[in-house]
Amino acid sequence: MEFEITKKAKRNTLLIAGGGLLLTLIGIFTGLDDHHFWTRFMASGLINAFYFFALGLGALFFLALAYATETGWYASIKRVIEAVAGFLPYGIGLFGIVLLVITMMDGAHVYSWMDPEVVAHDEMIQGKSAYLNKPFFWIRTIVYFAVYLIFLNGFRKRSLEEDKIGGTELHFKNYRRGALFLVFFAVFSSTSSWDWLMSIDVHWFSTLFGWYTFAGMWCTTMVVLILVTLHLKKHGYLEKVNESHIHDLGKWTFATSFLWSYLWFSQFMLIWYANIGEEVSYYQMRIENYQFLYFAMFVINFAFPMLILMSRDAKRHSGILTFVGLIILGGHWLDVYIMVSGGSLGSTAHIGALEIGMALLVMGGFIWVILKNLTKSPLTPVNHPFLDESVHHEI
Numbered sequence: 486m487e488f489e490i491t492k493k494a495k496r497n498t499l500l501i502a503g504g505g506l507l508l509t510l511i512g513i514f515t516g517l518d519d520h521h522f523w524t525r526f527m528a529s530g531l532i533n534a535f536y537f538f539a540l541g542l543g544a545l546f547f548l549a550l551a552y553a554t555e556t557g558w559y560a561s562i563k564r565v566i567e568a569v570a571g572f573l574p575y576g577i578g579l580f581g582i583v584l585l586v587i588t589m590m591d592g593a594h595v596y597s598w599m600d601p602e603v604v605a606h607d608e609m610i611q612g613k614s615a616y617l618n619k620p621f622f623w624i625r626t627i628v629y630f631a632v633y634l635i636f637l638n639g640f641r642k643r644s645l646e647e648d649k650i651g652g653t654e655l656h657f658k659n660y661r662r663g664a665l666f667l668v669f670f671a672v673f674s675s676t677s678s679w680d681w682l683m684s685i686d687v688h689w690f691s692t693l694f695g696w697y698t699f700a701g702m703w704c705t706t707m708v709v710l711i712l713v714t715l716h717l718k719k720h721g722y723l724e725k726v727n728e729s730h731i732h733d734l735g736k737w738t739f740a741t742s743f744l745w746s747y748l749w750f751s752q753f754m755l756i757w758y759a760n761i762g763e764e765v766s767y768y769q770m771r772i773e774n775y776q777f778l779y780f781a782m783f784v785i786n787f788a789f790p791m792l793i794l795m796s797r798d799a800k801r802h803s804g805i806l807t808f809v810g811l812i813i814l815g816g817h818w819l820d821v822y823i824m825v826s827g828g829s830l831g832s833t834a835h836i837g838a839l840e841i842g843m844a845l846l847v848m849g850g851f852i853w854v855i856l857k858n859l860t861k862s863p864l865t866p867v868n869h870p871f872l873d874e875s876v877h878h879e880i
Contacts, residue, residue, distance in 0.1 A: 509842030540851070548570055558875050565723075587599070598617040625680055739795075775826075786816040
């Protein structure tokens with residue numbers, strides 16, 4: 486069955502984006518007198534550009550993982566994964582623009598290592614300058630973006646070809662490409678998080694930070710896949726998707742929530758217990774200035790999935806999954822907000838119309854791109870070799 490975007494969906498998407506634009510403009514006009522406005526503006530842009538870019542990247546990762554492990558059950562929701570991954574080019578465009586503007590502003594007080602005046606008076610940054618410098622930063626960023634787009638386009642092209650010619654040749658090619666992507670991603674997922682997020686707190690480092698950022702991305706991606714799948718099921722699409730598929734997506738959300746929580750606690754506990762000044766300062770600043778948000782974010786992202794999604798029935802209930810999923814999405818947006826704002830704005834940061842408006846504006850575009858992507862191919866892969874296994878998937 487071909488997917489069609491309803492007038493209601495168009496209207497709701499427009500309302501989200503329009504409301505976000507209005508709030509953003511209100512935030513701009515009411516905040517221009519703030520001495521830290523441009524830092525706050527660019528930090529907000531970075532938060533939302535990275536957050537939604539990461540959702541597209543997370544879907545690409547999950548697609549490659551399914552190929553590399555020759556997963557059978559996912560075939561019925563493969564086009565949902567592809568639709569979310571299809572946001573990646575737009576996410577790269579938006580994220581790239583934000584990074585470019587920040588670079589042209591000598592870091593905009595977000596990346597202090599980009600400011601020559603700051604570097605000239607900071608020996609620690611000077612010691613990291615072989616890695617943290619504008620040319621090398623952009624070389625790495627362009628390589629990340631290029632590799633992601635090459636793999637995305639390849640997966641999508643072969644997926645559509647498979648609908649026409651069938652067989653297993655394209656499947657095994659995707660299998661090999663999926664494994665290769667995971668090799669690149671194993672490195673890039675960490676190094677890119679160092680470049681784009683950890684370098685905001687340029688004096689600080691954590692060996693767990695890459696995994697921590699990756700876990701948050703993976704968890705929020707699984708939530709988006711659940712929400713899109715449930716939306717399509719509600720409107721009569723994806724007839725071959727049953728409760729077992731929904732259950733598996735719920736288990737992935739449950740598991741990745743625990744993964745993120747484990748890494749959050751491991752990073753916090755090891756640094757706090759060691760009490761080394763240049764390491765613990767990261768948490769001191771956030772606990773002093775973001776205490777409620779910081780610990781509330783952890784409780785939201787850990788306790789809600791643990792307590793509500795523990796049972797089998799909860800992982801199959803669309804209402805419960807939607808409720809928990811929306812909370813998780815908000816909780817992990819707070820995580821990114823604290824990571825970026827803590828290092829760039831410190832005690833002057835606050836969530837207002839600007840931050841919420843930008844989030845809604847990008848969200849509207851994100852939803853629209855996914856809906857458009859769903860219209861470009863049959864919602865069920867026609868000749869996927871594991872389709873029959875997926876149709877009869879029962880747990």
